Amino acid sequence: MTSDKRALRRRARRRHAALEPRFVAQRSAAIHDHLRGLPVWSGMRVLHSYVNSLPGEVATAELLTATKATGRRVVVPYVEAHHRQLRHAEIDRLEELQPGHWGLLQPPRPRFVDPSVLDLVLVPGLMFDRRGFRIGQGGGYYDRFLADLDGAVTVGITYDEFVVDWIPDEVHDVPVHIVVTPSGVVTPSSNERLLP
Numbered sequence: 619m620t621s622d623k624r625a626l627r628r629r630a631r632r633r634h635a636a637l638e639p640r641f642v643a644q645r646s647a648a649i650h651d652h653l654r655g656l657p658v659w660s661g662m663r664v665l666h667s668y669v670n671s672l673p674g675e676v677a678t679a680e681l682l683t684a685t686k687a688t689g690r691r692v693v694v695p696y697v698e699a700h701h702r703q704l705r706h707a708e709i710d711r712l713e714e715l716q717p718g719h720w721g722l723l724q725p726p727r728p729r730f731v732d733p734s735v736l737d738l739v740l741v742p743g744l745m746f747d748r749r750g751f752r753i754g755q756g757g758g759y760y761d762r763f764l765a766d767l768d769g770a771v772t773v774g775i776t777y778d779e780f781v782v783d784w785i786p787d788e789v790h791d792v793p794v795h796i797v798v799t800p801s802g803v804v805t806p807s808s809n810e811r812l813l814p
Contacts, residue, residue, distance in 0.1 A: 622786050627753050630744035630780060634674030637777075645777050646677035648800035653681070656796070656803070658738055658771045664691040666706060666733075666770070667740035669715060669723040672755075675742060676775045679712055686711070693731055696724045697759065704759040706731050733763070736770040741794050746774045747785040748804055750793030764792040771795050 653659060665685050670677045682692050696707040697719040707728035709715065715723040741760060743752035752774055754760050764772060774794040778801050787793075797804040 623753055624756075626785065627744055627756060630753060631673075633779070634672070634744060637674035642674060642677055645800040646680075649676055649775050649798050650681045652798045652800075652803055653740075653773065653775070656771075656773070656798075662690060662737040664693060664731075664735050664737050665740070666693045666695070666736045666738065668695055668742045669712065670742075671717070671721055671723050672742075676777070678740065678775075683712055691735075693736065694724060695722070695759070695763075696728050696730070697722055702757070702759070704763045706733055706736070733767055734769065736767070739764075739767065739770050739772045741772055741774045743774050743776055743780075745780045745782060745785060746776050746794070746797045746804075747782050748797075749784070749787075750774065750795065750797060750805075751785045751787045751791055752794065753785055758790075761790055761792060764794070765790065773798055775799075 665682070667678050667682055669679060669682065686692050691708060693706050693708050694715070696705040697703075698705055705728070707725050708731050709725055712723075714725055716726050718724040741752065741764070743754055745753045772794040774797040776797065776799060778799045781797060781799055781804060795805065
């Protein structure tokens, strides 16, 4: 199973790296529109989201800036590589972010918050399946984060081409509640209450 996931990860990385910037921008805007249509979005007070920095990744910067403009709080992941831990830092402006570990954008002087304050978490992934399982970059940071997260709605965001019927899952894997793509929302039947 692990070798299957590694092979899928390698292929997905190559496909992401080949995506044209115009494709990423157009598809990301469509994903943003679907996110704003989710019931959880209207009541959301605190959004947790990565800031796109990897090749072909769904763009989030514009969405985060617009979210801040509405008075909501925005929290971004902060990687502490020496502890293999993902922490969570509130930001005021995207302009304050700097490349950190692996080139990921994060604040130089983080203001950490407890994950219990989060309402909605946007989860990156190289691929998702229709059950909500994902293939990430392989570090396990989000797996540990999602396993301990309680109360927030988790939403995987990706392109239609990277949604498959089934990804091999392991005991430590935690599925997201919803997957949002440019063409709409994919959700396991147990999470249908989260649909528009």
